Amino acid sequence: MIRAVLFDFDGVVAKTLESHARSWQHVLSRYGIQVDPRDIALNEGQPAIEILRAILAKNGLQLPEEELQELVRQKREHYQQTTEARAYDGVGDLLQRLKAAGYKTALVTGSIRSNMAAAVGEELLSRFDVVLTSEDVPRGKPHPDPFLEGARRLGVKPEECLVIENAPMGIRAAKAAGMRCVAILSTLGPEDLSGADYLVESISQIDPSAPYFR
Template structure:
């Protein structure tokens, strides 16, 4: 019996990716880097410093940690100032379903709490029993640490948790934590998500099929 559902944030709970892409373009295109959406999506889940390092490799130049940190700070400021992301269709209803069944819910992400707060209202943030952001885990995805920290805070064993993800690094983190994982094809096609236990095209399909897969005793 599943006792907790742990959600990734960007692309799973909220439709924030176009705003992240705009922010990456804002800081990287002046350096001559053409931002490819799929490249960003494949790197998603890990701490933003890691994403930046991978995207900067194409320049062939060396960037110090201080330079990368400054670039990341500008990227985050742009995102926080310009994003208009909202809950993905079906998410509020799915969260309500879980609450009614006394299933605990957590938000587990490699993004900053400031980024979360720029998208969700305080009332929306209170829907989650636990929030684990970049600042809360020394090692981010694909390490299992963020999901294990969330499970510990929830008081639920990993094998009684299911994770909802949309990126390979997040799926890897969930499976390494000993949790079942559902993937949504909101940003990447299913060929990149094969390590998940189940794959759905959208939240409506997930909500429809979730009881038969995970709520049986």
């Protein structure tokens, strides 16, 4: 029986892909790189430095670790100053319905809290029982560690958790953790999210009375 719902952030709770892509483009233009938002979506869920490494590898470029860290810092600064990200319609209503039905909730993300706060504000973040970021676990998605730690902090077993994701890395992490997974088609197509147990078009379609909650 499902007792807790674990949400990813980017592409699930908030529409952030365009803002992330714009900020990565801002810091990588000097290298002649054209950032493809799909590459970000496919690697979403990992810490920013891993997304950067994936973009650079695709473009045949290797940089020293210090330079990678500086690029991540510059990207984070640009994102927080310029983001036009916002919460998806229906997020607040879903959280309210889950609370009323007795479900525990967690936000489990490869992002950092300051990025999330810049996008949706602290008030929305405070409505989750647990907020777990890339700063809280040594290994991020696609490893199961973030979701397992989320379950531990909520006081539930992995098999009692429903994960809401939108990216392959997150789906792999959820399944490796032994959790049921619903994927939202917000940034990628069904062919990219085939590892999920269920697919829905948007977060507003997540229904506590649906079969995946039983």
